[in-house]
Amino acid sequence: MTQVLVLVETADGAPVAATAEQFAAAAILGEPAAVVVGKDASKAAGALGKLGAVKVYAADGDFDARLVTPQVAALAAAVEAAKPSAVIVGSGPDAREAGARLAVRVGGAYQSDVIGISKDALVTQQAFGGAFTVTASGKGVQVISLREHSIEGSAPAAAGELVKLDISGDSTPFAKIESKQTEATASERPSLQAADIVVSGGRGLGSKEKFALMEELADTLGAALGASRAAVDAGYCEHNMQVGQTGTTVSPNLYIAVGISGAIQHLAGMQSSKTIVAINKDPNVPIFDIADFGIVGDLFQVVPQFIEAVKVRKNG
Amino acid sequence: MCPADNLQFSRTSNYIAMLQSITFEVRINGGMVGMMKIAVLVKQVPDTWSDRKIDPGTKRVDRSKDQVIDEINEKAVEVALQVKEAQDAEVVVVTMGPSSAQDGLRKMLAMGADSGIHIVDDAFGGSDAMQTSAALAAALKDKGFDLVVAGNESTDGRTAAVPAMLAERLGLAQLTFLRTLEVKNGVATGERLLPNGNATVSAALPALVSVTEQIAEARYPNFKGILAAKKKPIESIALSGLGIDASQAGGANSWSVVETVTPKPPREGGTIIKDDGTAGQQLADYLAKANLI
Ligand SMILES: Cc1cc2nc3c(=O)[nH]c(=O)nc-3n(C[C@H](O)[C@H](O)[C@H](O)COP(=O)(O)OP(=O)(O)OC[C@H]3O[C@@H](n4cnc5c(N)ncnc54)[C@H](O)[C@@H]3O)c2cc1C
Numbered sequence: 001m002t003q004v005l006v007l008v009e010t011a012d013g014a015p016v017a018a019t020a021e022q023f024a025a026a027a028i029l030g031e032p033a034a035v036v037v038g039k040d041a042s043k044a045a046g047a048l049g050k051l052g053a054v055k056v057y058a059a060d061g062d063f064d065a066r067l068v069t070p071q072v073a074a075l076a077a078a079v080e081a082a083k084p085s086a087v088i089v090g091s092g093p094d095a096r097e098a099g100a101r102l103a104v105r106v107g108g109a110y111q112s113d114v115i116g117i118s119k120d121a122l123v124t125q126q127a128f129g130g131a132f133t134v135t136a137s138g139k140g141v142q143v144i145s146l147r148e149h150s151i152e153g154s155a156p157a158a159a160g161e162l163v164k165l166d167i168s169g170d171s172t173p174f175a176k177i178e179s180k181q182t183e184a185t186a187s188e189r190p191s192l193q194a195a196d197i198v199v200s201g202g203r204g205l206g207s208k209e210k211f212a213l214m215e216e217l218a219d220t221l222g223a224a225l226g227a228s229r230a231a232v233d234a235g236y237c238e239h240n241m242q243v244g245q246t247g248t249t250v251s252p253n254l255y256i257a258v259g260i261s262g263a264i265q266h267l268a269g270m271q272s273s274k275t276i277v278a279i280n281k282d283p284n285v286p287i288f289d290i291a292d293f294g295i296v297g298d299l300f301q302v303v304p305q306f307i308e309a310v311k312v313r314k315n316g
Numbered sequence: 317m318c319p320a321d322n323l324q325f326s327r328t329s330n331y332i333a334m335l336q337s338i339t340f341e342v343r344i345n346g347g348m349v350g351m352m353k354i355a356v357l358v359k360q361v362p363d364t365w366s367d368r369k370i371d372p373g374t375k376r377v378d379r380s381k382d383q384v385i386d387e388i389n390e391k392a393v394e395v396a397l398q399v400k401e402a403q404d405a406e407v408v409v410v411t412m413g414p415s416s417a418q419d420g421l422r423k424m425l426a427m428g429a430d431s432g433i434h435i436v437d438d439a440f441g442g443s444d445a446m447q448t449s450a451a452l453a454a455a456l457k458d459k460g461f462d463l464v465v466a467g468n469e470s471t472d473g474r475t476a477a478v479p480a481m482l483a484e485r486l487g488l489a490q491l492t493f494l495r496t497l498e499v500k501n502g503v504a505t506g507e508r509l510l511p512n513g514n515a516t517v518s519a520a521l522p523a524l525v526s527v528t529e530q531i532a533e534a535r536y537p538n539f540k541g542i543l544a545a546k547k548k549p550i551e552s553i554a555l556s557g558l559g560i561d562a563s564q565a566g567g568a569n570s571w572s573v574v575e576t577v578t579p580k581p582p583r584e585g586g587t588i589i590k591d592d593g594t595a596g597q598q599l600a601d602y603l604a605k606a607n608l609i
Contacts, residue, residue, distance in 0.1 A: 100477035101484040109571035173489040175519040182513035290583040297591025305596025
């Protein structure tokens, strides 16, 4: 069976949560193998074997200050060694860009934002915010960027045989990472793409202070918190909370839009949610055209009452 | 001319080593000498406000109507113009697309860009990100650009791959997904947007930058700009001018091949109620009944 490489991202030396799903995806196409880069890359071999890696290609070294290029070098070296049919990378900017560069370096199709993979190596993608579903094949070493939470199951545990890679000779020009600032508010809340429930607030919230109501709503439901671009632009919340055309695409079981009009670019990021609830004081806004349950009313009346009702149910 | 201007982008590591040592000198000399050359990549896309479609026959994006320059590209041009205003620079807007893409280039010239490059040939129709980046690389490689600026992601394909692919092909340091950018003394610095925060990244020029929508608000072209744009040069380059073999070009030879396209039926509306003072309670009941909470 041919190997399928997974670019493993780590946090504090351990594989990130999305890794298991990426191995499950690799197992659909062949024999999963890991590519891991960093100070303690080799040490991750045991953990990666448990997740399904037959082989672990590890490039040990401190490459933290280089943007993307060490991952590309390691992947290219692993492609050379393993002759894989495909490479799976994650959906964050680092992983996507490493994948895109790898496709150029080794010659292969780059498939972005993939939400499904079939045994015969067809990938499923969405176009125009889910208005179209597309399947595609790829030539060469297919590089697949997998959207988080799109593939179920896991790969069976495997040997995790360590193969060391030496990328110290890589002289590709790179941008230097001077510092990293992670948000203090990186909270207990689930991420937008991982969550079963997403609640999003729009310009209707009126201010940053009042946007706190959305936080209370999210935490009551155990939901991820999103926002419209107007809310982001007005400074009510962080940029990475934006849902839509130029933000994150979500398709949770339940999406609750609060004080959001439903502009076409917002819909492009959430219209494939299973159930959609909208709360807006204007009966004529487009969000109601796609809502399964819509409430025409003042959000500052409706949302607090809803929060109380949910709490009563939970405790009673 | 900055010393790096005389050099050409190349994929060979010898050249890269040379570029690195040269730009290093630029830095220790305390800044760019003379005029900086900036390329901005722009693209026409179906307007996000319109009803965008994929043609079931060709399996390609329907580009027959409502074509506009992608908003993110206007922002990329804005950033380049701000650099030009802070220091002497020449801004060249570059696009690959059908003949109608000229209109988009003119608009960017009206904003203040100096000239345009239009990669145009029917043979390019249906190109994927791999092929588009190859064509752009071929068009840019001999022109001595110090800085290449792109949007992080187009609104039609949302592939977000062309900037990184182009950096790979041209052997440029990539500073991508930037929400801020400063270009000073031959060094580009900015904040890269990450899912849980941001990273400050920097690189000596020549370099490639991609920007996110927070980077700037684009200016509107004024009347004077629109008049001036009519006289600004646009160079057209066809397949033959890029040295790309016809057997590599266009949808028939793409790396990624669309097999099927299925439109999703439009969503049906559901129950809409007017708040009578109990809507919050009713919503909780509705969601509980559907096992959603
Ligand atoms: C290229 C491009 C990309 C874009 N990308 C995105 C994107 O990714 N995501 C996105 O969201 N937008 C995006 N937009 C912007 C989009 O067009 C809209 O401007 C935006 O979605 C509007 O946000 P909103 O619904 O919060 O604001 P508005 O449209 O102003 O709606 C606010 C709503 O709140 C309601 N309201 C006010 N007060 C109350 C109250 N007390 N109770 C109940 N309701 C109340 C009002 O009736 C109104 O409907 C993009 C636009 C472009 C051109």
